[in-house]
Amino acid sequence: MPEDRRITVAVTGAGGVGASKRLLAALQEDDRVTHVDLLVSANGRKLAALEFGTREDPDSVAQALGAASPKVRMLDPADLSGPVTSGSYPSDAMVILPCAAGVLGRIAHGLALDLIERAADVTLKERRRLVLCLRETPLHLAHLRNMVAVTEAGAIVYPMIPTYYNVPETLAELQDELVERLLQLLGLQRTDRYRWDGVSTPARREHTGTP
Amino acid sequence: MRLVVAMTGATGAIIGVRLLAALRDLGVETHLVVSRWARATIAEETPYTVREVTDLADVGYAPDDQGAAISSGSFRTDGMIVAPCSMKTVAGIRTGYADGLIGRAADVTLKERRRLVLLARETPLSTIHLENLLALSRMGATILPPVLTFYNDPATVADVVEHIVARTLDQFGLELPTAHRWTGMRQDPRRATATDDSVAATA
Numbered sequence: 510m511p512e513d514r515r516i517t518v519a520v521t522g523a524g525g526v527g528a529s530k531r532l533l534a535a536l537q538e539d540d541r542v543t544h545v546d547l548l549v550s551a552n553g554r555k556l557a558a559l560e561f562g563t564r565e566d567p568d569s570v571a572q573a574l575g576a577a578s579p580k581v582r583m584l585d586p587a588d589l590s591g592p593v594t595s596g597s598y599p600s601d602a603m604v605i606l607p608c609a610a611g612v613l614g615r616i617a618h619g620l621a622l623d624l625i626e627r628a629a630d631v632t633l634k635e636r637r638r639l640v641l642c643l644r645e646t647p648l649h650l651a652h653l654r655n656m657v658a659v660t661e662a663g664a665i666v667y668p669m670i671p672t673y674y675n676v677p678e679t680l681a682e683l684q685d686e687l688v689e690r691l692l693q694l695l696g697l698q699r700t701d702r703y704r705w706d707g708v709s710t711p712a713r714r715e716h717t718g719t720p
Numbered sequence: 721m722r723l724v725v726a727m728t729g730a731t732g733a734i735i736g737v738r739l740l741a742a743l744r745d746l747g748v749e750t751h752l753v754v755s756r757w758a759r760a761t762i763a764e765e766t767p768y769t770v771r772e773v774t775d776l777a778d779v780g781y782a783p784d785d786q787g788a789a790i791s792s793g794s795f796r797t798d799g800m801i802v803a804p805c806s807m808k809t810v811a812g813i814r815t816g817y818a819d820g821l822i823g824r825a826a827d828v829t830l831k832e833r834r835r836l837v838l839l840a841r842e843t844p845l846s847t848i849h850l851e852n853l854l855a856l857s858r859m860g861a862t863i864l865p866p867v868l869t870f871y872n873d874p875a876t877v878a879d880v881v882e883h884i885v886a887r888t889l890d891q892f893g894l895e896l897p898t899a900h901r902w903t904g905m906r907q908d909p910r911r912a913t914a915t916d917d918s919v920a921a922t923a
Binding site: 644 | 731841843845846847851853858867871876880884905910
């Protein structure tokens, strides 16, 4: 795995921007990651404003997401000419967290209406890793068809479903585990805290006091 | 109302436990099947014994009791919930491989065109998982993965579980008193601190 990783992160209009903030924090802290391109859709900004209790403008949202490091560049999702629109621009992987059902549908159909969807399109055509953190339930037939379509095109559908076998005590721990598993999919694992060894995990041992 | 509830071997046994307690409080008659690996997750993930969980239901069945009442369409129910629902159970129901009472009861629920709700718990999902879920959706099942939600402004793990149970009960028109419902961003109390101007403008 190269130690000069460039990751594209998109935040779209589904709840759960707390997890986006955790992911961005992990990428910024990680010396293996040299650059992060961040895209927040208009609906993503609305939800971020709601969940973080901040304003909707891009600067306020970037601040609330903790995108403070010079490694992070925020791109305008309306600008289809932005760098990530081309496969010639270096990017190793893209994560959409959270991924709205409509964004999934457009990616599944190659409909690149904004720079987020175009970047996903490019990630697929360049055979790079694309992870879609879908946050929708229940799922109807079109959602599921779209999930099959993007998976067949090489994406990883990673619904934001928590695990309970680590007996998490707080919501922060649930999100921390979700982000750690996501980092594993990017080849950026940080800890073995949530790794099942056939009997337990370090997190589980800590929470339950069992061997 | 009478519902079949199955718990299978995916993480999230606590969701099944809370669901059973909520159904009991709502006066719904429950017929419960707990798979072998759900017994393990109850022990591993919850503070309850399997006995305490089965006591929440009106009737309990062994997972290999193929001759149980819920094996037959003649036994009337209002539907079935599998919570949590493992990918093995999804595959078994999808193919009609009714090996065991859970697969058979789901088979019956589909053939009788009753509501089947699957809290399919896996992430990420392979093409096999997705094709199975897609096929079940075509057959009329409701695929309801227990995802994290945030519009209910959860503060604890229990809040996350509570909301998924509320959304599951919604599938049967059952109202959980603790349910949080989205009524539009302008009505959200969290918004007031964010953009006072726009709230005032629409007041």
